[in-house]
Amino acid sequence: MNFITLNQDGWNQVRRRKKYGREFDINGKAVTFYVQNFPSDWSEAALWRMFSRYGAVVDVYIAKKLNRSNKIFGFVRFLRIHDPKSFEKRLNEIIIGTQKIEVNVARFERKEQVSRRKNHQVMRGQHAVQTSQPQPYVKSFADAVRGPLPVDTMGAGKSSKEDEEAHTRKTIKLISFHDSKEAMENTLVGEVESFQALMNVKAFQEVEGCPSIQLRYLGGLKMLLEFEDIAVKEKFLNEGREIWQPWFKTVSAWEEGINFNERIASLIIQGVPQHAWCEEAFSIIANSWGSVVIPEECNTSSPNLAFGRVGILTSHPGIISSSIKILVDGKPYQINILEDIFESIKLSLVLAANDFYQKMLW
Known part of the structure; x- marks a missing residue:
């Protein structure tokens, strides 16, 4: 799996040093494909070598759990893909032994839905929001x-x-925007365990079959999960622990007053x-x-x-x-x-x- 490093040129995504010892300089957008029905004993290195025959692979990831069809699955990213659907069709012709692999453009690569929320407006009003004061350094x-x-x-x-x-x-005084505040009632805040988990969390919708849940980055290790309505949100929070627990360390309702x-x-x-x-x-x-x-x-x-x-x-x-x-x-x-x-x-x-x-x- 790839990870991010820093060097004099800035943030870069590279392969893990101890796996293949090869570093990649990513220039441009990569397209992610969902892959299943490949041999269960295949490693990420084996998939990498196979897919490298078809294009510029920049990342391969095999999930540690089975999908809903009880099949092993993973993701592969390619650079310089001008026609993802045609390339998907070409990859679906691959046969490993007697197994024909199944490849699809990952759902989170497809066109994002137009946001329901209106642009925020700064309005005059009565509720003051105080700017946060500097905190002393706390010893770790x-x-x-x-x-x-x-x-x-x-x-x-x-x-x-x-x-x-x-x-x-001077403290700047603002009031909340009604439409935004109302929309936040349909949201949850999820915190992941680590930076690596944060890099992989966007696959949550694809893996768990939850395309209607929208993910937005809040900063740090936190993501905002947006639902269609409050009822769906509450059901997911109270009954969907088995779904979200492998991805998030904690999931809780968004609350007014929390400073992210x-x-x-x-x-x-x-x-x-x-x-x-x-x-x-x-x-x-x-x-x-x-x-x-x-x-x-x-x-x-x-x-x-x-x-x-x-x-x-x-x-x-x-x-x-x-x-x-x-x-x-x-x-x-x-x-x-x-x-x-x-x-x-x-x-x-x-x-x-x-x-x-x-x-x-x-």
């Missing part, structure tokens, strides 16, 4: 176990002037000395602002030793920007940490669409 369990860090943390966990000015900022301010942020860490250049070092530094979900892999073949990138799950207010001192073998080094807001936004768009994006050239 890992920090407690590791003990005091040999760093000057002056500024760590803060975003320079922005946090200081937040206390004196968690995000996955791309941190640029500049100035780590070359003899301390390793994944653990970058993760220890990044942990001051959140939990690491996409580590800096410190590829030994990379031409870059100036800065690394780490993806973190954080609810830190404001854009992260700091300069701190670290000690390596007792010697001090000044390093800079900056949130790359453009890369963070790009990743959010990828997660919202569950699709590949064109790589940015800086």
Whole structure:
């Protein structure tokens, strides 16, 4: 299965290093196909090799459970598919031994339904929504176990002037939009277990046969599940545990007042000395602002030793920007940490669409 890494060029989807040892630079949109009726003893590597004869494969995934027909199934993604239906027909001609595989364009690749919800409007009114105030840095369990860090943390966990000015900022007053508020009564909030689970959750509709449930990305590890009406929502929540539990850690009703301010942020860490250049070092530094979900892999073949990138799950207010001192073998080094807001936004768009994006050239 693919996963996301960060390097000097930004977010990239690559193959797992320990599986096939091959890295892919994804340029352009990939089309996903649902595959079933292939041999049960076939691995992702075997499917990859077979489908590679027909096009540019960028990802293969075999589910760990059977589908509703008690068949093993999976997904395969191809690049540069100009006519998905014709390509689907061609793939359906594949025979493995005596088995003819079944391939369909994945439902979540088909044209999205036009949103029922109207555009939000800012209206004058009486209900004030206070802006969130900066929260102090809370020590993590890992920090407690590791003990005091040999760093000057002056500024760590803060975003320079922005946090200081937040206390004196004027509160902006808004009121809720009636149509949006009414639509939210038909929704649930699902939180996945990990970043990898977040990358795969869009397949939920296809695998579980729930095309009427619309998924929208909320930020962090949370997804919004939209239903046709309240009755369907309540039935899914109370009676559909066996369906949603393999995909979501928790599912609960959306509530007014909950602030979904968690995000996955791309941190640029500049100035780590070359003899301390390793994944653990970058993760220890990044942990001051959140939990690491996409580590800096410190590829030994990379031409870059100036800065690394780490993806973190954080609810830190404001854009992260700091300069701190670290000690390596007792010697001090000044390093800079900056949130790359453009890369963070790009990743959010990828997660919202569950699709590949064109790589940015800086």
